[in-house]
Amino acid sequence: MGNINLKELALALNLSTATVSRALRDSHEISPETKKKVLELAKKLNYEPNPAASNLRSNKTKTIAVIIPEITNNFFSQAINGIEEIARTHDYHVLIYQTHENSELEIAFMRRLLSGRVDGILISVASETNNNQDFKDIINQLPVVFFDRVNENIDAVKVTTDDYESTYNATCHLIERGCRKIAYLMALNNLSTGKKRFEGYRAALTDNSIAINEALILTDSNNEDENCAQIKKLLVNEQPDSIITSIENLALPCYYACKDLNLNIPRDIKIISFSNLKTAPLLNPSLSTITQPAFEMGKEAASILFKILNKKYFEPNGTLILKSTIIKRESTGF
Amino acid sequence: MGNINLKELALALNLSTATVSRALRDSHEISPETKKKVLELAKKLNYEPNPAASNLRSNKTKTIAVIIPEITNNFFSQAINGIEEIARTHDYHVLIYQTHENSELEIAFMRRLLSGRVDGILISVASETNNNQDFKDIINQLPVVFFDRVNENIDAVKVTTDDYESTYNATCHLIERGCRKIAYLMALNNLSTGKKRFEGYRAALTDNSIAINEALILTDSNNEDENCAQIKKLLVNEQPDSIITSIENLALPCYYACKDLNLNIPRDIKIISFSNLKTAPLLNPSLSTITQPAFEMGKEAASILFKILNKKYFEPNGTLILKSTIIKRESTGF
DNA sequence: CTGTTAGCGCTTTCAA
DNA sequence: TTGAAAGCGCTAACAG
Numbered sequence: 122m123g124n125i126n127l128k129e130l131a132l133a134l135n136l137s138t139a140t141v142s143r144a145l146r147d148s149h150e151i152s153p154e155t156k157k158k159v160l161e162l163a164k165k166l167n168y169e170p171n172p173a174a175s176n177l178r179s180n181k182t183k184t185i186a187v188i189i190p191e192i193t194n195n196f197f198s199q200a201i202n203g204i205e206e207i208a209r210t211h212d213y214h215v216l217i218y219q220t221h222e223n224s225e226l227e228i229a230f231m232r233r234l235l236s237g238r239v240d241g242i243l244i245s246v247a248s249e250t251n252n253n254q255d256f257k258d259i260i261n262q263l264p265v266v267f268f269d270r271v272n273e274n275i276d277a278v279k280v281t282t283d284d285y286e287s288t289y290n291a292t293c294h295l296i297e298r299g300c301r302k303i304a305y306l307m308a309l310n311n312l313s314t315g316k317k318r319f320e321g322y323r324a325a326l327t328d329n330s331i332a333i334n335e336a337l338i339l340t341d342s343n344n345e346d347e348n349c350a351q352i353k354k355l356l357v358n359e360q361p362d363s364i365i366t367s368i369e370n371l372a373l374p375c376y377y378a379c380k381d382l383n384l385n386i387p388r389d390i391k392i393i394s395f396s397n398l399k400t401a402p403l404l405n406p407s408l409s410t411i412t413q414p415a416f417e418m419g420k421e422a423a424s425i426l427f428k429i430l431n432k433k434y435f436e437p438n439g440t441l442i443l444k445s446t447i448i449k450r451e452s453t454g455f
Numbered sequence: 456m457g458n459i460n461l462k463e464l465a466l467a468l469n470l471s472t473a474t475v476s477r478a479l480r481d482s483h484e485i486s487p488e489t490k491k492k493v494l495e496l497a498k499k500l501n502y503e504p505n506p507a508a509s510n511l512r513s514n515k516t517k518t519i520a521v522i523i524p525e526i527t528n529n530f531f532s533q534a535i536n537g538i539e540e541i542a543r544t545h546d547y548h549v550l551i552y553q554t555h556e557n558s559e560l561e562i563a564f565m566r567r568l569l570s571g572r573v574d575g576i577l578i579s580v581a582s583e584t585n586n587n588q589d590f591k592d593i594i595n596q597l598p599v600v601f602f603d604r605v606n607e608n609i610d611a612v613k614v615t616t617d618d619y620e621s622t623y624n625a626t627c628h629l630i631e632r633g634c635r636k637i638a639y640l641m642a643l644n645n646l647s648t649g650k651k652r653f654e655g656y657r658a659a660l661t662d663n664s665i666a667i668n669e670a671l672i673l674t675d676s677n678n679e680d681e682n683c684a685q686i687k688k689l690l691v692n693e694q695p696d697s698i699i700t701s702i703e704n705l706a707l708p709c710y711y712a713c714k715d716l717n718l719n720i721p722r723d724i725k726i727i728s729f730s731n732l733k734t735a736p737l738l739n740p741s742l743s744t745i746t747q748p749a750f751e752m753g754k755e756a757a758s759i760l761f762k763i764l765n766k767k768y769f770e771p772n773g774t775l776i777l778k779s780t781i782i783k784r785e786s787t788g789f
Numbered sequence: 790c791t792g793t794t795a796g797c798g799c800t801t802t803c804a805a
Numbered sequence: 806t807t808g809a810a811a812g813c814g815c816t817a818a819c820a821g
Contacts, residue, residue, distance in 0.1 A: 126798060137808045142800060152806060169570030174798035176507040177813045198532040205526070205553050217551050219539050236503035460814060471792045476816060486790060508814030511797045
């Protein structure tokens with residue numbers, strides 16, 4: 122592939138490979154003139170150092186891995202955008218792995234990365250995660266930063282939003298607008314992310330002296346049609362005045378269910394959904410959304426990873442918590 | 456990072472590194488018993504081969520690069536999804552690079568990849584005007600497959616949709632529904648993608664004996680507010696009965712502009728937009744869309760790249776053309 | 790079927 | 806300030 126190598130460069134310049142290598146890496150022990158000569162010829166010949174050789178020798182790959190559930194989820198593609206931006210400023214390369222919520226695949230990816238393919242990992246864990254020991258093993262061998270979907274049972278560096286606060290505020294928003302029968306569509310139950318969102322909902326109800334009604338609570342089945350059917354049943358049986366969906370993927374079945382029952386949103390029923398779809402507010406003025414700062418979260422998580430790689434981060438179990446935004450549809454009286 | 460290496464494995468097994476290496480790679484010249492012993496110990500000790508060493512020796516990286524304009528564009532994240540799926544079946548790793556439409560960055564990425572970091576490249580180009588020679592240089596050194604946004608001036612392997620047909624059909628669809636003043640929002644003018652889309656629109660008008668009215672044609676300014684203002688002006692001055700947007704990013708300003716002018720979609724004005732937003736048809740029943748098979752295109756492009764890598768592809772300049780789908784909003788009488 | 794040996798292209802002591 | 810030489814972990818001739 123790459124044509125010219127260090128040896129050839131050195132030969133052409135009548136220098137040793139050591140000197141050329143040092144000159145290219147701007148070592149202080151090389152004279153300015155030599156540096157200049159080397160740099161000039163390198164540029165002229167389009168010299169690109171072989172990363173495998175340099176990695177093998179130096180144990181640095183200039184590569185990080187990003188492990189996420191689904192890249193087509195708006196939240197994650199926005200997060201990757203942020204990660205890529207930071208990686209670029211550090212001259213790093215970014216590998217992408219999708220777990221599709223499969224935690225065995227997730228662990229397999231990480232184990233293979235231990236071979237020294239990357240300098241560090243950014244991960245948002247799969248919903249069915251159940252691999253605490255595996256995670257602990259891996260964290261001991263490679264710098265890992267968890268973002269958004271973190272595992273609460275593991276001490277590690279994490280970047281999240283305040284999931285509790287998001288649903289607490291969303292629930293209060295509905296209560297302030299007169300809602301009393303607020304349905305809740307649960308998801309990510311074995312992640313702190315899902316648990317905290319649910320806690321926020323419960324706490325808001327309690328703080329407003331509204332009893333928790335189990336019949337108003339539904340759990341994500343990971344199947345769009347099934348979810349839609351369940352939501353319809355709930356709408357018919359319980360007649361809630363509002364719904365909170367705890368993940369973006371539940372917004373659509375929710376919307377379908379209401380349409381099928383000829384319920385007008387937000388007149389008959391108000392819906393607040395987690396969503397990072399940029400166009401959501403416009404395309405559907407009837408839905409309010411809880412929007413997470415995905416891009417920023419990617420940037421923050423990556424920045425922390427690079428601090429760790431540069432030995433400039435000293436909080437092994439630090440958690441950075443960013444703010445989500447509730448985008449309200451005041452224009453529609455909701 | 457990774458702890459154990461070939462030498463240690465070999466030592467523990469009383470074998471040479473060569474034998475162990477061969478056993479791990481399932482070479483036919485190793486006895487079944489030896490293979491079994493090696494594989495067992497390797498698994499037990501969590502042995503992972505060092506990719507840098509293997510790459511340095513064998514000139515295979517098991518890695519491909521994907522270069523795209525924006526990962527947060529639905530089309531591209533869906534395409535990456537397809538690419539990743541195929542890469543996974545080949546046990547390959549996927550590097551992501553975003554150009555943000557900057558063609559200098561694009562060339563810089565590719566040049567750096569020539570160093571041997573990847574076995575091949577999948578690219579959807581930022582522009583085809585400036586860098587033909589650079590592209591040609593690179594294609595000569597590394598397998599490259601272009602997808603969606605291809606460079607028509609370069610002979611290479613390409614996967615696209617039929618851009619001409621998409622807009623031709625969309626335009627006919629509007630004409631069949633009585634539209635005569637069809638505005639067209641142009642974009643990607645320096646790509647064959649953009650040119651062919653425009654040609655499709657023009658041809659459909661001509662074939663239906665409708666004169667082309669330059670005043671109905673607007674060019675993307677790459678700025679959402681600016682686009683919105685221009686579209687509003689066009690709506691006021693020309694009173695079109697319909698609009699075709701040639702990229703997804705123009706749908707939103709278009710929508711805004713109509714709202715601002717209190718135009719009802721599709722009663723007062725019909726809009727057909729390119730869009731790969733999965734939820735678009737549901738969330739906005741007023742917009743018809745031209746949807747590209749992004750996931751499939753990613754899969755096809757990656758499959759072809761792997762065929763090239765495995766010396767099983769013999770059409771150096773082949774172009775595979777996939778079909779886009781026009782999703783019509785018949786339910787709204789449009 | 791297995792072992793010996795050389796070397797991929799780079800970085801890094803150590804010596805000059 | 807520069808050079809010689811060793812070696813990162815693996816693969817692939819070549820020998821046996």
